[in-house]
Amino acid sequence: MRKNRKLHGVSLVILMASVLLAISFSLQAGDFTQEDLERWDKEFMTVVMKGDKLFHSALGTNKVSCDQCHPNAANTHPETYPKFQQQIGRVVSLFEMVNWCIQNPLEGDPLPADDPKMAALLSYMTYERRGVPLAPGKH
Amino acid sequence: MNMNRRAFLKTTGAGLITSVFPLSLVKIAFGGQGPAQDFSFGYISDAHIQQIQGNNFVRNWDMGLIRAVREANLLTPRPDFFMFGGDLAQLGKKEELDHGLEIMSSLRGKVRYVIGEHDYYLDLGEYWQSKIGPLWYSFDHKGVHFVTLNSILTYDSWVNKKWPSPMDRMLAMARLDNPQGSPFMVGREQLTWLKTDLEKVNRSTPVVVFSHSPIQKIFKPWNFWTEDAERVQGLLKPFEKATVIYGHVHQIEYNQIGNITFHAVMATAWPWPYPESYSQKASCMPKLTVHMNRADPFFERDATGWQFIDMRKGKVSMHYQLPDNKNRSVVFNSKIGKPQDVNYQGYGSRIPPQTHY
Numbered sequence: 001m002r003k004n005r006k007l008h009g010v011s012l013v014i015l016m017a018s019v020l021l022a023i024s025f026s027l028q029a030g031d032f033t034q035e036d037l038e039r040w041d042k043e044f045m046t047v048v049m050k051g052d053k054l055f056h057s058a059l060g061t062n063k064v065s066c067d068q069c070h071p072n073a074a075n076t077h078p079e080t081y082p083k084f085q086q087q088i089g090r091v092v093s094l095f096e097m098v099n100w101c102i103q104n105p106l107e108g109d110p111l112p113a114d115d116p117k118m119a120a121l122l123s124y125m126t127y128e129r130r131g132v133p134l135a136p137g138k139h
Numbered sequence: 140m141n142m143n144r145r146a147f148l149k150t151t152g153a154g155l156i157t158s159v160f161p162l163s164l165v166k167i168a169f170g171g172q173g174p175a176q177d178f179s180f181g182y183i184s185d186a187h188i189q190q191i192q193g194n195n196f197v198r199n200w201d202m203g204l205i206r207a208v209r210e211a212n213l214l215t216p217r218p219d220f221f222m223f224g225g226d227l228a229q230l231g232k233k234e235e236l237d238h239g240l241e242i243m244s245s246l247r248g249k250v251r252y253v254i255g256e257h258d259y260y261l262d263l264g265e266y267w268q269s270k271i272g273p274l275w276y277s278f279d280h281k282g283v284h285f286v287t288l289n290s291i292l293t294y295d296s297w298v299n300k301k302w303p304s305p306m307d308r309m310l311a312m313a314r315l316d317n318p319q320g321s322p323f324m325v326g327r328e329q330l331t332w333l334k335t336d337l338e339k340v341n342r343s344t345p346v347v348v349f350s351h352s353p354i355q356k357i358f359k360p361w362n363f364w365t366e367d368a369e370r371v372q373g374l375l376k377p378f379e380k381a382t383v384i385y386g387h388v389h390q391i392e393y394n395q396i397g398n399i400t401f402h403a404v405m406a407t408a409w410p411w412p413y414p415e416s417y418s419q420k421a422s423c424m425p426k427l428t429v430h431m432n433r434a435d436p437f438f439e440r441d442a443t444g445w446q447f448i449d450m451r452k453g454k455v456s457m458h459y460q461l462p463d464n465k466n467r468s469v470v471f472n473s474k475i476g477k478p479q480d481v482n483y484q485g486y487g488s489r490i491p492p493q494t495h496y
Contacts, residue, residue: 056314062197063189068409071316071361072419075412075434075495087437101436105199105409132418139491 044123047116051124054117060108066101066121073128080138091137094122176281181214181248182446183207184224184386185406187257188239196238199439200229203407204239207445208246210460214447219280221248224386224404225255225291225351230309233266240270251278255351255386256291256323256362261309263298264289275329277336283345283450286336290325290350290365290385297321315361315411322359323352324366333374345380345453354383355394355401358414358422363388375399380453389443391459393469394425395477401425402457402469402478410434410442413495429483431459431467432492438463 055066055073070076081094088096095118099110111118186204189197211221223243228235236258243250252271254264264274274289293312298321302308311317325333340346348354354371357363365371375381381399389411392403413430414422434442440462449456454471457478461467468481483489 062191064197064199067314067316068187069411069436071411072417074417077496087435105436129418 047120047123048127049124051120051122051127054121055124058106059102059117060106062107064106066106069105073125076125076129077138078122078126078129079132079135081136083137083139094125098122098125177449177451178281179216179218179447179449181211181218181221182224182384182404182448183211183221183243183246183407184253184404184445185226185255185389185408186223186239186242187226187229187406187408188235188242189229190232190234190238196235197229200408201238201242203409203440203443204242206440206462207407207460208242211445211447212245212247217248218447219249221246221250222349222384223250223252224349224384225253226257226386226406226408227252227255228258230306230313231258231261231266236266236270251287251349253287253349253351253386254289254291256312257309259289259291260298260312261305275332281450283347283453284337284340286333286346286348288325288329288333288348288350288354288371290352290354290371291323291387292326292329293321293324293366318360320362322364322366323362325350325354325371326367330367330370330374333371337374337378340378342377343379345450346375346378346382347450347455348375348381348383350383350385352387353385353392353401353403355396355425357388357392357424358420360417360420361411361414363414363422372396372399382455384448384455384457391431391467391469392425392428393457393478394427400455400471400478402455404446404457405431405442405444405459405461407443407445416495427477427479429480429489430493430495431461432464432490433495435463 055070058065066073076094078094081097082091084090085092085097088100095113098118098121102108103110183204187200188204189200191197227239227243254267254274258264258267268274275287277284277286279285298308300308302311311319312321314320337346348371350365352365353363354365354368356365356368375383376398378398383399383401384404385401386404386406388403389406389409390403390413391405392401394401410431413424414420415424431442441464442461444459444461444464447458447460449458454473455478456468456470459467459469467483469478470481471477472479483493
């Protein structure tokens with residue numbers, strides 16, 4: 001009886017270990033599928049579309065929208081950030097310039113860096129600039 | 140010295156002019172050879188007066204137009220007349236047009252208007268016509284034949300779509316990068332009128348056309364474009380001297396197509412990127428154009444401005460008045476038959492801010 005119980009215990013440990021192993025194998029980075037790729041792309045494009053909407057709406061208090069000066073997010077140059085901004089006096093990331101625009105021409109309140117709206121705006125701006133080589137620091 | 144108020148204003152005005160506008164002190168004393176006499180006129184465009192609510196308007200755009208009017212009032216000698224190049228309002232509202240006209244009313248001198256799409260697509264020009272006048276017309280001045288076109292019309296099928304409201308149509312056209320937009324055009328009715336109007340004009344008479352959209356095809360996705368541009372160009376072809384001056388693009392832009400010289404004017408509201416700054420779609424920017432300096436958003440009026448124009452022997456010399464930036468002059472060079480920037484035309488004379496990417 002005792003021996004049997006011991007055997008049960010061992011097989012339980014082996015079973016648990018193999019389950020854990022199976023889980024860890026399925027989470028390995030090299031193991032994602034075509035479905036994963038499609039899902040991630042869809043997730044990203046959903047946020048790009050959300051950013052497109054925000055970019056074309058009044059984010060501040062004066063009804064002015066980003067696209068009034070930046071059609072298709074042109075002249076926002078996400079590929080050049082981070083870069084030194086003379087008027088701010090230091091190297092800034094793009095979200096800081098987005099907030100500068102929200103506060104000044106749009107007369108609104110800045111968004112936290114990790115606000116989903118900020119992620120959406122940056123996704124849209126970067127997507128409209130896809131394919132352009134990175135040029136950090138460029139003016 | 141006993142200085143009365145008028146004398147004081149005169150003196151201080153002259154002081155301001157010397158410091159701000161060296162160009163405007165150029166005495167307009169031209170040869171006056173041939174039928175066309177030399178004269179000057181001012182050009183203000185694209186104010187985009189935008190109502191927030193009630194009497195509250197976007198301060199930035201108000202300030203652009205107010206500044207242009209104030210500066211233009213200091214011009215000496217006085218230009219013969221002024222043109223406003225369209226997009227006085229942002230969303231074609233009565234309040235916006237009224238507020239814009241109120242600011243424009245302090246401009247000293249005769250003002251004529253070109254209609255832009257932002258003035259038109261709410262009520263299809265109804266209020267504009269009741270307050271300002273016809274949407275297209277011609278006039279003669281000192282031997283030059285001037286034509287103002289309404290070049291921002293579009294296909295009837297788009298105008299008459301089942302829009303939830305006229306404001307939805309206005310908003311759709313107001314969005315420059317709208318993929319569901321519709322191309323600008325002059326249209327058959329106006330082309331017929333233009334043909335008849337120009338038939339009466341001697342081929343050696345200089346002709347200047349004012350339009351809101353470029354009467355050339357530069358970039359369709361942002362309507363830097365007129366669908367029937369070639370038809371208008373065709374009607375201008377027989378003339379020895381033809382010039383088109385247009386708004387809409389909010390940037391320095393000039394070109395020469397055959398006998399026709401093209402000049403864009405600046406906006407008083409905000410600048411627009413050059414189409415090549417949008418990396419996803421090809422554009423046809425005139426190679427002749429030396430770009431304006433890239434806008435520095437930290438200076439609110441940078442890359443905005445207004446224009447002072449000399450008509451010399453029937454050709455245009457465009458003097459861009461650019462706050463927070465060096466003024467520019469683009470002048471017709473009769474030796475090569477093209478407009479040229481006075482300071483920056485050669486590749487070696489361009490400066491880093493003129494490289495847009």
